[in-house]
Amino acid sequence: MSMFTLNNSYKAVVIGGSAGSFQGVVKILAQLPKGFPLPIIMALHRLKHVRHGFIEALSLKSVVPVVEPDDKEPIKKGGVYLAPANYHLSVELGNNFSLSTEEMMNNSRPAIDITLGSCAYVFKDKLIGILLSGANRDGAMGMKYIKDRGGLTIVQDPAECMIDTMPKAAMALTTIDHVLKVDQIVEFFKELDKHYR
8 A cells, every 4th residue: 555645647746955955866866767757847956157067967877868958948748857057947837948047036046946836836736846955945935835736745854854954944834745755755756657557
């Protein structure tokens, strides 16, 4: 019997993370079931000036190639997308990405709240939001938007996080459906994959 109730036909997964989240993201992407059907959209805080290395490191481990989408690029099933350094990444109605260089939000660009909030707006109750380790409160409001619009919310167990500020801020702001260690998040992806087979 699964610990996850998957009673929805989900359309996308969005992942936010900051300090300490890289290892978790690598582990999730390395163990993704082959042919995983949903797009995975990631907003991770990264160094502004480091253009290379980050996405290569993720792609090296990932089962699916990780891409930084262009502005207006359509979202494809099973694609893994990473917000480019120094751009806010939003999802637009019509299933396209939008990039912007507007002001930083929560001292961040990409801001996790912007990505999560736009995904919540477009995908409503067909969205799964996951927030990993991080040192600021970016993402907490985004998780609240996801919850308010009927999506499923997951945070990394604060006890496992290198820096627990981010998941704790989300837990303080809204009801989180599952508090999981990274290994359990990997299991969740496997369950999710079976749900669509």
